[in-house]
Amino acid sequence: MKLAADSHQRLEEFFREYFQDEDFRLPLIYFYGGRFTRFFTRIIKVHGITFGCRIFIMPALISVNQISEPRLSENLAAHEITHSLQYKTHGFIGFFYNYLGSYLRNLRKQEKWDLPARQAAYLEIPFEVEARDAAEKFVEWNDHKRRLKSENNN
Secondary structure, three states: OEOOHHHHHHHHHHHHHHOOOOOOOOOOOEEEOOHHHHHHHHHHOOOEEEEOOEEEEOHHHEEEOOOOOEEEOHHHHHHHHHHHHHHHHHOHHHHHHHHHHHHHHHHHHHOOOOHHHHHHHHHOOHHHHHHHHHHHHHHHHHHHHHHHHHHHHO
8 A cells, every 4th residue: 555645745744854855755655564464574573674665564553544544653654664765875785784784783792692682683773773763753743743733723
């Protein structure tokens, strides 16, 4: 499924401000949440994974709104879209090389290979740090925009 037009526009506006780039354009983003995605995300134990402009989200995290349209948490959407933009900046191979290299270096520092060490190594990947930061800032930005709109309507 494609990102809804209003969501695309809102995220594009946010990233334009976030990157301080008036010419920024958000590429078409596609989300997947079918059976293959359920199987894939369960095996690798992630909520979502991004490959270029294609984002695979654990189906349990996709809800349906009042008019039967799929919905995704804004935090998760912004996080995964940040990864999509990182692919655009670094290229497919560059992104994977840097991502996996960072993970392995971080894991080596842990001196263990257990689950807590793998989780800590993952959390320290610079691409993940950036994606969490962008997602957090998007939620704050979006809440601020909603408050302003609500105040202007009163």
